[in-house]
């Protein structure tokens with residue numbers, strides 16, 4: 001009788017855990033090994049910059065599954081275990097403790113990590129990033145007193161969420177951003193301004209079109225110096241300037257990397273036994289007809305599951321529309337599509353921004369390329385349908401709240 005196959009997943013985040021789950025759901029009976037370098041079993045990161053920072057999360061609620069869940073499915077979970085090298089010829093993964101794992105199929109789900117800035121002072125006490133549960137717990141401890149001078153560098157999703165949490169405790173918060181508006185890359189300036197106005201209305205000082213030049217202090221941070229020479233007193237600096245894919249293992253093993261591990265729409269690398277999913281994967285998106293790397297929770301789950309099916313030889317074409325959500329103060333938002341500057345030529349708002357509940361659409365010609373719903377629920381499916389189908393839409397109909405969205409599908 002042939003020996004059972006063994007599938008190894010490197011990276012015990014949501015993409016890796018979802019892949020392990022799908023392998024079992026799809027009937028794979030061989031070995032499933034999930035290897036993660038963090039001490040924790042797989043958990044969700046979105047609550048870290050929201051409920052965990054605000055002290056509102058039940059500590060157990062962030063985990064994807066109980067420990068018994070892995071045992072019940074015969075999934076071997078190795079935590080605190082870093083994979084250090086791949087030997088593609090021998091089909092082995094080396095681990096930091098010197099041991100090796102043999103694989104028949106391998107999934108790289110190593111995620112991403114905060115981008116480091118090469119400026120003086122980032123090693124001072126009081127300079128933080130936010131990626132892990134440990135980071136979030138530590139930051140919560142620092143923010144909750146409400147008496148800090150906090151400088152957040154980077155007005156992307158995580159920077160804005162940290163700024164919101166810090167303000168909600170009453171800390172003095174300054175947001176430093178190189179672009180003229182927050183979220184410039186994912187949303188462009190029009191919607192970015194909405195977020196700038198929101199944060200200013202909550203008392204956040206916004207220093208935009210300026211960069212981090214240095215962090216200064218003796219042992220611990222005392223102030224931040226911007227490129228334009230503004231001195232910002234600080235006892236806590238949070239660097240939130242994006243993430244970089246953890247693709248070093250793949251690169252060292254000779255696999256193609258280019259802003260992540262390059263895979264096709266079935267999430268396969270050029271090595272037919274090796275796959276990639278989640279933040280680390282730069283995959284060919286059949287709808288956009290180009291490679292994309294998506295750093296969002298829904299993509300981690302969707303691509304983790306799709307990669308597992310692909311590992312089992314199923315026919316897979318992963319074409320999920322990028323989706324993101326955020327909570328800042330009383331604003332809850334869902335976003336679908338791609339709205340980076342250059343990908344649209346018009347922005348249309350439906351409803352009154354000052355009411356707190358509205359929709360924003362990004363159009364290229366008469367096609368919807370992205371949409372955001374703020375404090376408005378159950379519209380994501382219909383918006384994603386409009387984006388995916390390429391149905392021509394009338395901007396006047398889009399902007400008119402009395403015209404039902406469903407009516408737009410019929411034209």
Ligand SMILES: Cc1cc2nc3c(=O)[nH]c(=O)nc-3n(C[C@H](O)[C@H](O)[C@H](O)COP(=O)(O)OP(=O)(O)OC[C@H]3O[C@@H](n4cnc5c(N)ncnc54)[C@H](O)[C@@H]3O)c2cc1C
Nearest residue numbers: 011013014015037045046083110111278279295296297300
């Ligand atoms: C604070 C925060 C808030 C977020 N909020 C949102 C949100 O509101 N909405 C949203 O859509 N997305 C959000 N995201 C993004 C989302 O969490 C990520 O897209 C998602 O976690 C990606 O999952 P992943 O499994 O690909 O990677 P990760 O979650 O990064 O998991 C990868 C794991 O692999 C491990 N690993 C790396 N290298 C090795 C190695 N060599 N050996 C073993 N293990 C290794 C890492 O330690 C990590 O645990 C947020 C992210 C953060 C940090």
